[in-house]
Amino acid sequence: xxxxxxxxxxxxxxxxxxxxxxxxxxxxxxxxxxxxxxxxxxxxxxxxxxxxxxxxxxxxxxxxxxxxxxxxxxxxxxxxxxxxxxxxxxxxxxxxxxxxxxxxxxxxxxxxxxxxxxxxxxxxxxxxxxxxxxxxxxxxxxxxxxxxxxxxxxxxxxxxxxxxxxxxxxxxxxxxxxxxxxxxxxxxxxxxxxxxxxxxxxxxxxxxxxxxxxxxxxxxxxxxxxxxxxxxxxxxxxxxxxxxxxxxxxxxxxxxxxxxxxxxxxxxxxxxxxxxxxxxxxxxxxxxxx
Numbered sequence: 001x002x003x004x005x006x007x008x009x010x011x012x013x014x015x016x017x018x019x020x021x022x023x024x025x026x027x028x029x030x031x032x033x034x035x036x037x038x039x040x041x042x043x044x045x046x047x048x049x050x051x052x053x054x055x056x057x058x059x060x061x062x063x064x065x066x067x068x069x070x071x072x073x074x075x076x077x078x079x080x081x082x083x084x085x086x087x088x089x090x091x092x093x094x095x096x097x098x099x100x101x102x103x104x105x106x107x108x109x110x111x112x113x114x115x116x117x118x119x120x121x122x123x124x125x126x127x128x129x130x131x132x133x134x135x136x137x138x139x140x141x142x143x144x145x146x147x148x149x150x151x152x153x154x155x156x157x158x159x160x161x162x163x164x165x166x167x168x169x170x171x172x173x174x175x176x177x178x179x180x181x182x183x184x185x186x187x188x189x190x191x192x193x194x195x196x197x198x199x200x201x202x203x204x205x206x207x208x209x210x211x212x213x214x215x216x217x218x219x220x221x222x223x224x225x226x227x228x229x230x231x232x233x234x235x236x237x238x239x240x241x242x243x244x245x246x247x248x249x250x251x252x253x254x255x256x257x258x259x260x261x262x263x264x265x266x267x268x269x270x271x272x273x274x275x276x277x278x279x280x281x282x283x284x285x286x287x288x289x290x
Contacts, residue, residue, distance in 0.1 A: 009178045015136040016170040017037035020163035022144015029231035032157035045100050046228035052104025069116045070180040071115050077171040079106030081164050090158030119181035128265035135257050142253030149246020
């Protein structure tokens with residue numbers, strides 16, 4: 001059974017990381033355009049972050065299996081601190097792209113935090129524990145845009161410096177308080193296994209896992225598109241400021257936190273994981289269509 005302390009630490013690790021991400025979310029289109037970016041380049045900035053996440057998620061996962069969750073989580077937090085710092089100090093688009101790519105690499109650690117929970121939680125409590133960590137995701141996504149929006153009148157780069165300081169504080173906190181979740185024997189066995197292209201093809205060939213991977217890709221792709229274009233839509237079509245866009249992202253974050261923190265665990269126990277995923281996907285289709 002999992003001790004409470006590691007769960008609290010993982011909760012705040014995800015929460016503070018997402019606060020930092022959320023702080024920059026409403027500012028990115030306005031900041032990039034102030035540096036001369038076109039709408040295409042604004043989209044590419046978001047793409048660079050997501051691309052790095054996509055490429056490095058399996059890398060972080062494999063390395064965490066071999067060397068432990070703790071060192072990889074700490075390394076990711078250091079990367080977030082650096083990425084936010086460069087973002088806040090950027091004076092041209094090149095640095096802005098570099099900052100987003102570093103942050104994307106660091107952000108690829110989120111699935112590893114879920115793996116940490118799975119390591120130390122029994123099957124009967126896993127969905128509920130995952131839901132709580134999902135709530136940290138939602139809360140971070142809620143407060144971050146609000147903070148970014150409120151601070152935007154003082155300069156688009158200034159909120160990123162706050163995000164860097166928060167990531168640095170989180171790094172220190174996790175360094176002293178986060179224990180390792182994998183035994184040395186488990187890590188030793190993982191080092192004997194090698195990551196190969198065949199591993200990916202076998203995963204997609206598995207009837208159940210393949211469908212889950214495709215579904216995850218489609219849902220994430222759709223939500224990321226919304227994130228990347230939402231600020232541009234608000235600025236050019238509705239004439240909204242960065243502060244107003246931040247408040248809209250905060251509203252989205254509130255809904256995420258309520259659903260993931262209060263509903264997911266209960267729904268899984270009542271209707272099962274499969275139907276729960278189906279309802280969630282259909283809800284996203286309906287919401288984005290509106």
